[in-house]
Amino acid sequence: MIETGHYHLAGAAGVGMSGVAQALLAQGCDVSGSDRFCDKGEDLEVIRKLRGVGIRFFPQDGSGLTRQTRGLVVSTAIEKDNPDIVAANRLEVPVIHRAEMLGRLAADKQCVAVTGTSGKSSVTGMIGWILDRLGADPTVVNGAVVLNWRDERTVGNFRAGRSNLWVIEADESDRSLMQYHPDWAVITNASIDHFGYDETVALFRSFTRQVKKGMVSAFDNPAFFEGFSPTLSVSGSTFLEKGVTFKVPLPGRHNAENALHAIRLCEQLGFDRRKIAEALAVFQGIHRRLEKVGEANGVTVIDDYAHNPAKIQAAWQAVAPYRQRVLAVWRPHGFKPLAVMMDELVNVIAGFCRKDDRFYVLPVYDAGGTADRSIRSEMLVEKLKARGVPAEMAGEPEALAATLAAAARPGDAIMTFGARDPGLPVLARRILARIQAG
Numbered sequence: 001m002i003e004t005g006h007y008h009l010a011g012a013a014g015v016g017m018s019g020v021a022q023a024l025l026a027q028g029c030d031v032s033g034s035d036r037f038c039d040k041g042e043d044l045e046v047i048r049k050l051r052g053v054g055i056r057f058f059p060q061d062g063s064g065l066t067r068q069t070r071g072l073v074v075s076t077a078i079e080k081d082n083p084d085i086v087a088a089n090r091l092e093v094p095v096i097h098r099a100e101m102l103g104r105l106a107a108d109k110q111c112v113a114v115t116g117t118s119g120k121s122s123v124t125g126m127i128g129w130i131l132d133r134l135g136a137d138p139t140v141v142n143g144a145v146v147l148n149w150r151d152e153r154t155v156g157n158f159r160a161g162r163s164n165l166w167v168i169e170a171d172e173s174d175r176s177l178m179q180y181h182p183d184w185a186v187i188t189n190a191s192i193d194h195f196g197y198d199e200t201v202a203l204f205r206s207f208t209r210q211v212k213k214g215m216v217s218a219f220d221n222p223a224f225f226e227g228f229s230p231t232l233s234v235s236g237s238t239f240l241e242k243g244v245t246f247k248v249p250l251p252g253r254h255n256a257e258n259a260l261h262a263i264r265l266c267e268q269l270g271f272d273r274r275k276i277a278e279a280l281a282v283f284q285g286i287h288r289r290l291e292k293v294g295e296a297n298g299v300t301v302i303d304d305y306a307h308n309p310a311k312i313q314a315a316w317q318a319v320a321p322y323r324q325r326v327l328a329v330w331r332p333h334g335f336k337p338l339a340v341m342m343d344e345l346v347n348v349i350a351g352f353c354r355k356d357d358r359f360y361v362l363p364v365y366d367a368g369g370t371a372d373r374s375i376r377s378e379m380l381v382e383k384l385k386a387r388g389v390p391a392e393m394a395g396e397p398e399a400l401a402a403t404l405a406a407a408a409r410p411g412d413a414i415m416t417f418g419a420r421d422p423g424l425p426v427l428a429r430r431i432l433a434r435i436q437a438g
């Protein structure tokens with residue numbers, strides 16, 4: 001339980017932060033937020049929806065806090081000299097990390113925490129949706145939007161339930177998953193992203209010691225996928241698990257693997273496999289996870305959140321076998337991650353990018369702060385070219401949209417990849433509009 005009262009969230013438009021904001025609101029708290037996109041005058045859909053449910057927005061200048069504020073909730077991305085933090089320190093308002101706040105909210109609940117380098121948002125969404133359909137009425141706090149729950153008024157990354165069962169996504173990128181002591185956990189996999197491989201594995205192993213009841217985990221279990229052989233198609237997969245046929249309406253082997261984690265966790269909670277299969281068959285997926293933006297003149301436009309080598313490869317392999325060519329646009333989501341992943345990115349992309357494909361790289365997404373900006377996208381492009389990959393730097397978004405629309409042919413897929421940048425899904429829709437206009 002937490003004390004009710006006023007809480008202010010810095011960076012409230014972020015998907016992880018907006019989920020916590022809605023969770024606080026559902027617990028009867030008075031919630032306000034600030035966000036630099038709001039200060040820039042950018043009319044983000046998530047801000048409109050949060051305002052619609054009663055969350056007030058202030059400039060990110062400290063004006064949203066008073067001495068009566070119970071806490072300022074922040075993510076790791078918020079710099080120490082952020083005006084909201086400066087104001088909180090002056091007013092003696094506690095500064096609380098997003099994960100710590102979510103941990104407090106879920107502390108007295110029967111909690112399922114889902115983590116892993118890749119797939120955690122999809123698995124969280126799958127588990128939450130299955131439990132919803134099966135009448136368990138869970139509260140779900142996800143790091144991405146579940147399309148089944150999204151509508152004109154609802155963000156879709158949070159579901160308020162009336163039972164004691166909570167399902168949350170636990171982020172490994174800043175080690176904040178260690179804030180949770182769940183009853184049940186899922187760990188999907190471990191790969192290089194924010195840390196090296198050994199460091200990532202050590203982190204997940206530490207987390208397992210905090211799980212109270214049971215766990216579903218493939219990251220250090222070589223037998224997890226033993227005998228698992230899904231039949232893949234352009235629209236999804238089918239597989240047999242303990243005598244029950246499961247249909248996953250999302251493309252790619254990685255989504256079949258995500259579904260297997262969700263199925264096994266729901267089984268551990270005592271739910272019937274056949275009922276789980278019925279619920280999973282109508283799961284619509286996750287926003288920006290191989291999300292089909294549209295199709296025009298025989299060209300399919302897809303938007304995806306992939307930002308590390310494993311995710312990019314999984315998304316590519318889910319699409320490329322069914323398309324003549326893939327024309328891809330990727331934006332690195334940070335300077336440090338690009339530096340850490342550089343060599344593996346080159347090896348992975350060189351392994352799957354065909355000679356007729358195209359791989360455009362946008363400049364690194366700059367979220368501000370004190371990052372080392374000496375690592376640039378141009379370095380990746382040069383390394384890719386040296387390996388024979390048809391890669392090049394991408395230009396200004398409007399010009400890039402025109403270039404891709406002109407280059408695309410029937411049977412091609414155009415894919416936009418990357419995390420953090422809200423402009424990427426906008427770019428995908430801009431490209432589609434160009435194709436539709438002929």
